[in-house]
Amino acid sequence: MSTDSTRYPIQIEKASNDPTLLLNHTCLRVKDPARAVKFYTEHFGMKLLSRKDFEEAKFSLYFLSFPKDDIPKNKNGEPDVFSAHGVLELTHNWGTEKNPDYKINNGNEEPHRGFGHICFSVSDINKTCEELESQGVKFKKRLSEGRQKDIAFALDPDGYWIELITYSREGQEYPKGSVGNKFNHTMIRIKNPTRSLEFYQNVLGIKLLRTSEHESAKFTLYFLGYGVPKTDSVFSCESVLELTHNWGTENDPNFHYHNGNSEPQGYGHICISCDDAGALCKEIEVKYGDKIQWSPKFNQGRMKNIAFLKDPDGYSIEVVPYGLIA
Numbered sequence: 001m002s003t004d005s006t007r008y009p010i011q012i013e014k015a016s017n018d019p020t021l022l023l024n025h026t027c028l029r030v031k032d033p034a035r036a037v038k039f040y041t042e043h044f045g046m047k048l049l050s051r052k053d054f055e056e057a058k059f060s061l062y063f064l065s066f067p068k069d070d071i072p073k074n075k076n077g078e079p080d081v082f083s084a085h086g087v088l089e090l091t092h093n094w095g096t097e098k099n100p101d102y103k104i105n106n107g108n109e110e111p112h113r114g115f116g117h118i119c120f121s122v123s124d125i126n127k128t129c130e131e132l133e134s135q136g137v138k139f140k141k142r143l144s145e146g147r148q149k150d151i152a153f154a155l156d157p158d159g160y161w162i163e164l165i166t167y168s169r170e171g172q173e174y175p176k177g178s179v180g181n182k183f184n185h186t187m188i189r190i191k192n193p194t195r196s197l198e199f200y201q202n203v204l205g206i207k208l209l210r211t212s213e214h215e216s217a218k219f220t221l222y223f224l225g226y227g228v229p230k231t232d233s234v235f236s237c238e239s240v241l242e243l244t245h246n247w248g249t250e251n252d253p254n255f256h257y258h259n260g261n262s263e264p265q266g267y268g269h270i271c272i273s274c275d276d277a278g279a280l281c282k283e284i285e286v287k288y289g290d291k292i293q294w295s296p297k298f299n300q301g302r303m304k305n306i307a308f309l310k311d312p313d314g315y316s317i318e319v320v321p322y323g324l325i326a
Contacts (some may be wrong), residue, residue: 006291006312008198014283015205018317020275020322021226023206023239025063025087026118026186027268027318028160031104033062034092035157040064043137044120045181046088049079057302058094063087066181073267082273083322086183086238088118091268104158105266107258114257114315115267116187116244117153121235121314123178125152125166160266163187167236185223185240186270189257189317192250193222195312196243200224203284203292204272204317206241207249209234218247241262241270259314268317269308281307 015021030036038047046064049071051144053060063081065071065088074080081087096102105261107115129143129152140153140161152178154162165184167175190196201224209228211220222243247314249255260267274280298307298319307319 006323007195008202008288008291010287011202012205012280012283012287014276014280015203018274018276018280021082021205021280022085022273023226023241024082024271024273024320025086025089025132026183026270027089027091028032028118028158029104029268030090030092030158031102031266032157033060033090033092034097037062037064039157040088043132043135049081049084049087051112060090060092060094062090064090066183074325076325080323082271082320082324087271088183089268089271104160105258105260105264105265106159106161107260107267108161112258112264114189114313115260116189116242118183119163119165119185119187119242121165121167121182121184123166123168123180125150125164128164128181158266165235167233169233170234172233172235174231174233176231179236182236183238184235185242187242188267188313189242189244189246190313191245191255191257192312193220193243193245194250194309196222197222199312200241200243203288209240220247222244257313259310259316261316267315269318271318271320273320273322273324275317275322277305277307281309281319284309300325 037048041048045066047067048062048064050063050192051060065084065086068084071079072085105112107113132154138155140155143149143152152164152166152261156162166196201208206224206226209223223234223240225240228237278298293310295308299305305321305324308316310316
């Protein structure tokens, strides 16, 4: 199990050299799936790619993304959601929509802070925010509010924060013109950046794309991903992970973030996918042993051909192969 002193100095060869690796999806639990799916499709233009119902365990998964024309098919002839970038997985545990006392933990309220937000990048942020307001979408922060006038935060039906940014930036070569809305990144707060950066880079092979330090507010942002396509920028690409470090947390032995899977629940996980997820998990097991916490190990849970491991802060990371039939 990971501890504050655990380090991750060994590079996993499979993660470092596998061009098929991608940060596939982010999972959020929702109270009412009909309401949540309608929100993301009608207000932001996402498409429902797939729905999977698990009657025995009494939950359903809804996979959405912004329109894409390059998603391959799985062996059932359905969109292979596990080989696409920028996928949002909404998880519904049956019956929550009928419980008036059930509330999702959005990750931003004490004492259960941890997950921060998802981020959509758009071509014209002023137009997007105006349209959302006219449609009745609620905001945590409008463009005109706060110190940063170039970002906004909308609220989804469960109170999750959706950061809105623009990829149309002066002096930027790509993209040239509008390329539609993009699911740019997912933000989680971390206690110790040295430890977390080692984990994500060496164990999972995710590269550090950029760092943004905010000295006056005493926090640093680290943006990681498996690469940026030539025709994109770090603001228009999809499947980026943002790690937020509030200075000083690493020095407090009693400090910890809420991982979203302990009660009260909300955020679920990010998912890493590749051609051979079993080989990746096997190498991590061999090289790191009990320094990595699994729940479960690959192919050892009720759902086959998947694994879940935990990062240094206890956030869950799913690992799946392309073409998985959920």
